[in-house]
Structures are given as structure tokens and as C-alpha cells.
Amino acid sequence: MKRLIYSAMLTLVGATASPAWAQGKTDMKLMQPYLGVLAPDCSNYVLPQLKNLGDSLVVQDAGKAVLTGRNVKPAPKHFGATPPPEFETAFTSDVAGEAMVFVYFRNASGLFAAVEGGPKVMAALPAAFNGGKRSRHCDPNRNAVPG
8 A cells, every 4th residue: 555655646746747847848948049148249248248048147248247137937928919020039037036038039130139127127237238229149040040
């Protein structure tokens, strides 16, 4: 009887743990095309940059992190049923209790991102990212039109 109960408990644990593991794997698969560095000028790492590292979203200035968002989650429906032109996807994160969102756009010139967030997040952004300014992905392969 103990073996039956133990076996049932292991099955229950396995059944409940699998969806969480699968979800994380799915999130990383969705995020893969957007990982990397975006910047107004990719030739100089000291200038402001956005970094999607998968487990964090980072805003850098002068080579140092200004904001680091944790608990990154995909938000493909960020704008609801009527997204703006060129919108592709978004990723949300948490910065000291406030939201920071990297919103990705794609057009014929490549892949771009803008930063949105709460008041403290927006106040801490370097001028290069204020007002919804978009930064281009620094990897030329990510800027190629899919397909």
C-alpha cells in the first residue's frame, strides 16, 4: 500500500512539475529571436544600450547597468487587439516593483525596441530611450526579414 501511495505521489509531482518546465522552455523559444543588444549606435558599447539576456532586461549607459528587470515574461498581446503598426512582440519585467517593458517592432530596416514602464523606470532611462525612441538590434542576422 505504501508503494502505491508513494508511486501516486511521484506521478502527481511529475504531472504538476512538467507544465512549469514546459512553460519555461516555451518562453525561451519565443524569446530566442529577440535576445541580444539593441542600441542607437552599436559601434560604441559605452553609449546607451538595451540588452535582452533572457532572464533579465537591462538598460545600460556608459557601460554600466542603469536598470535591470527581472522575472521576464513574454507579452505578445501587450497592446491588446489593436497593436500599432510594425509591432512584433513585447517582454515585461520587474524593476523594484515597477514594470519595465521592451516593446519590439520590425520593419524593412530591421528589428527595433522601445522601452516602456512605470514613472521611476521612465525617469531613470538615458535620453537615448526617452519618448518611445527605438533602438535597432546590433546583430545584422536579427535584422533580416524573417523568411
